[in-house]
Amino acid sequence: MTTYGITGATGQLGSLAAELLLQKVAPADVVLLSRSPEKIAAAGATTRAADFDSPEGLVEAFTGIDELLLVSTDVVGSRLEGQRAAVEAATKAGVRRVLYTSLPDPSEDNPALVTPDHLGTEQALRDSGLRWTFLRNNLYADMQSDVVAQAAASGTYVTNTGEAGAAYVTRADCAAAAVGALLSTDVDDTALDVTGPTSVTAADIAALAAERRGEPVQVVQVDDAAYVAGLEQAGLPTFVAELLASFGTAIREGRLAEVTSAVEDLTGRPATPLATALA
Incomplete structure (x- = not known):
């Protein structure tokens, strides 16, 4: 049995992904994580608190999860430390693979101001020893x-x-692609432009x-x-x-x-x- 986890499960992308995942696997195999787990409405799924700004609780939050969708937080410019802490916690908790929502071309010379956060988190995953999948939305x-x-x-x-x-x-297509990748056995250590x-x-x-x-x-x-x-x-x-x-x-x-075919490849629809x- 594989256990799947999604962080940011009360956010816009995370909640869409959670809803889709629960349509495809048994709720007992799903762990939904949020800073406000009381706001998660998902009958049968396990809900846990996970706050990247309080890393001391993350190992326990991630324990038992095999495949973790790490949704990048929305605090641009100050989220890297917390996301690195989440990667470290996933490693300690025994997570097999982390899927991370990034952006296309997260290179040092990309002028988009969100780039350093994504580049740093991707590098942390590459260095972690975990399997990883980058969903570059x-x-x-x-x-x-x-x-x-x-x-x-x-x-x-x-x-x-x-x-x-x-x-x-669309955000809905990103969520569907993320769930497709979460359930796939073919995209380990792969960066996908979505x-x-x-x-x-x-x-x-x-x-x-x-x-x-x-x-x-x-x-x-x-x-x-x-x-x-x-x-x-x-x-x-x-x-x-x-x-x-x-x-x-x-x-x-x-x-x-x-333009890539990642959405269709992962979801079966254009x-x-x-x-x-x-x-």
Whole structure:
């Protein structure tokens, strides 16, 4: 019998993955972990507290789990220490394999501000002696809903992405791919780019917005500094503005354009197009 664990089981990605996993294996074989385990609603599954900022309890939390989906936390810039502690705890607890949700091209020169957290966690797993699978999720298609709506309302799409595209993938597809990988025996020590079915450019997003508006939407390309300034003027905190701009820089450099078949390979169905996700 194999026991499966999912961290962040009350989060957006983790809860979707938990729901799918419970449709495929017996609840008795599932351990769902969260900082707030009382919020987990999963009849028959074991629930445990797991707080990466309190690593002293993680070994006990992970004990008995064979295959662990480690969902990266959302505290960008300060999560690496906790995620390294989770990897160390998984090793001590006797976990066989850890699957980690990362990003495409987690290299030292990737301008996306989330990169150091992912690069460091991947390296910790490589050094741990555990089996590992890296699920390098592209940018979430779901996050483009407000972008398209704002462009449709204003008639202008302001971006710093240049002419390159991103293979936006839905959070639901990422969850399904994660569960497929969790149940697979063929993706040990493998890095998988999890993407949507096409690379979507600024012109493509403007076209989606134009369909809603009923008339053309203009693409306005700006440099990174101007993009940050515009987001700050719109009320976003500086760190959030810089984070979003860094993703645009990564897109412009072509780091998020590659399309793979990982979703279909792991789930048996095609990835969801951006237009369908936003319909």
